[in-house]
Amino acid sequence: MMKENEIKTPFYIVYEDRLRANLELISRVARQADVKIIMAFKANALWRTFPIIREYGVDATASSLNELRLAREELHAEVHSYCPAYTPDTIGEYLDGSTHITFNSLGQWERFRSEVAARNGKVSPGLRVNPQCSVIGTDIYNPALPGSRFGVTSDMMPEELPQGLEGFHFHALCESDSHDLERVLAAFEEQFGRYLPSLKWVNMGGGHLMTRAGYDTAHLVSVLRGFKARHPNLEVILEPGSAFTWRTGDLITSVVDVVENQGVKTAIVDVSFACHMPDTLEMPYKPAITEALAEPDPSMPTYRLGGNSCLSGDYVGDWSFVRPLQAGDRLRLEDMNHYTTVKTTMFNGISHPSIVLCRASGECEVLREFTYQDYRMS
Known part of the structure; x- marks a missing residue:
């Protein structure tokens, strides 16, 4: 067992207390109806x-x-x-x-x-x-x-x-x-x-x-x-x-580089929208990021987020932050525990994020880490 900030990115994290809250609400509706x-x-x-x-x-x-x-x-x-x-x-x-x-x-x-x-x-x-x-x-x-x-x-x-x-x-x-x-x-x-x-x-x-x-x-x-x-x-x-x-888990990722081309700054992260969040491209939609402002603000440091694959369209954006992003910054992509892990691929051989369960006590358990064998056998 460990604390969330001790776990290496990237990883999906599921929170037991949030899951139980949903289960209790659903059970209550079933009884009442x-x-x-x-x-x-x-x-x-x-x-x-x-x-x-x-x-x-x-x-x-x-x-x-x-x-x-x-x-x-x-x-x-x-x-x-x-x-x-x-x-x-x-x-x-x-x-x-x-x-x-x-x-x-x-x-x-x-x-x-x-x-x-x-x-x-x-x-x-x-x-x-x-x-x-x-x-x-x-x-x-x-x-x-x-x-x-x-x-x-x-x-x-x-x-x-x-x-x-x-x-x-x-x-x-x-x-x-x-x-x-x-x-x-x-x-x-x-x-x-x-x-x-x-x-x-x-x-x-x-x-x-x-x-x-x-x-x-x-x-x-x-x-x-x-x-x-x-x-x-x-x-x-x-x-x-x-x-x-719904809203029982997130995807924790880290910035690995920041690049700029024709005035567009892209923060490249250690996950992929195409591989790990395909619904963001299918729907499409832009997930909330805890560390970002609610809406883009051109007066603040603003970035497109790019996935770490070779697919040109593996990006979503834009987000603004209170300070410039740099390599090593952690970002929390919110509500990534439904229609995410069930749709992941290993396109480009990119490994899946680990899967973590955070108990109601705050202690976290790594349920699964993925290896080369998972890619090879897929």
Whole structure:
């Protein structure tokens, strides 16, 4: 065990007290709304933190066999599976390891319904539907765009619910609020309401960012309780990813050089946006830096931040600081514990940052360091 300032950069750090605060809020919402809230590994799969999460009785959703196995072996969880397309080689393992399984199309359901029936009720099958209600501003994360490959639209549904299906699953949010859910839910009920009396459950997918500061959890509870009052036969499931680990960890990096070209100063750091924070380039967005001013100020020392790879576009900026940056300065890139470690690459052979867990006591434990063998075997 050591203190945070004793650990060599770069490293991701997860804070136990912040993680527990999120888990407690999510658990409280689940109790008040009488719903089941499960964790999506696509946002975070740091299994060394699962002993903390297990204390809150959290189950999981899986979109691959690797996620399914991780959920069962490390989280000891009930698994709700969804995959855009199952194959004859994978369907058996999904069915054997899941309590719930969602099919993306009517064709997939028809192809594998006999496999489900052979499990004699051990897994509950559902269908992903698409309410075509778009509330997401960034297209790459929007499953409700025209021509989406996700889910069955209402015009493609038969008059009668296909026999054997027990649930519906829709996913239309991304870091969204409860008012977005309310809009999507209205579209869902309008388009698919006639089938709901025949179902056992509805999975409202992910994107419910209930742990973000200012999120109206009371309104969320009201929306969910209202839906359950209208459909008392249904179990309601939510599967957020980011909400569990929102603002629970940071990425600590050091400046290794400062270069200037045509009036632009770039502080090169010992991490890479492309390798270690790909969402900053995909969305794109600029992460907050604790040591920087909230907004760029041309009157102050101002820098673009450049990653330590050979990709020309491996940079984000600009940030202003109260004093000039120099090699050796540490910077804290905030909120880097969701959609970061799950998306890292070793492009250029650049090693991943270490992974650190900071206990509530303030003592820190290095959970993982990466070596040449990790690159070689990848």
